[in-house]
Amino acid sequence: MQTPSILFVCLGNICRSPLADGALRHRVRQQGLGWTVDSAGTGGWHKGEPPDARAIAVARAHGVDIASLRARQVQAQDFDRFDLILAMDHDNLAGLTRLAPMGSPAELCLALDLVAGRQGQAVADPYYGDDAGFNATWADACAIADAVLARFGAAR
Numbered sequence: 001m002q003t004p005s006i007l008f009v010c011l012g013n014i015c016r017s018p019l020a021d022g023a024l025r026h027r028v029r030q031q032g033l034g035w036t037v038d039s040a041g042t043g044g045w046h047k048g049e050p051p052d053a054r055a056i057a058v059a060r061a062h063g064v065d066i067a068s069l070r071a072r073q074v075q076a077q078d079f080d081r082f083d084l085i086l087a088m089d090h091d092n093l094a095g096l097t098r099l100a101p102m103g104s105p106a107e108l109c110l111a112l113d114l115v116a117g118r119q120g121q122a123v124a125d126p127y128y129g130d131d132a133g134f135n136a137t138w139a140d141a142c143a144i145a146d147a148v149l150a151r152f153g154a155a156r
């Protein structure tokens with residue numbers, strides 16, 4: 001089997017998807033798996049920007065550096081480049097469903113659908129909240145990263 005390729009998608013690509021991207025990328029690097037992991041936003045307002053400073057800080061507090069990520073908008077070609085596209089909330093999922101080219105082989109679902117007991121749930125948007133929200137996002141990002149590893153048969 002080809003090495004898995006996973007894309008995380010939120011709205012701005014500066015809070016939730018960079019944290020999920022960072023949590024999984026870190027595990028993939030630690031295990032030497034060589035998977036492709038990336039993130040994007042359904043919106044383009046933050047294109048080219050680094051993650052939100054609060055997202056960078058919570059990841060850094062857990063030993064993960066996401067400061068070099070740069071926001072980008074999801075594009076139709078992503079459906080050819082990635083096996084698994086994980087939406088952080090229902091609006092993102094609806095936007096991705098509209099963008100998906102007909103017959104695209106990429107699997108598309110909510111990121112928390114992969115996590116036992118969390119099916120159908122959204123990762124809450126921490127953008128307008130406080131640091132506690134970013135801690136919760138980081139916890140979700142780690143649960144999602146572990147679930148993706150398990151899904152493709154890697155150790156956690």
Ligand code: 4NP
Pocket residue numbers: 010011012013014015016017045125126127
């Ligand atoms: P994200 O959070 O989708 O998790 O990156 C947001 C980032 C920016 C905005 C909203 C949510 N915004 O309205 O600019």
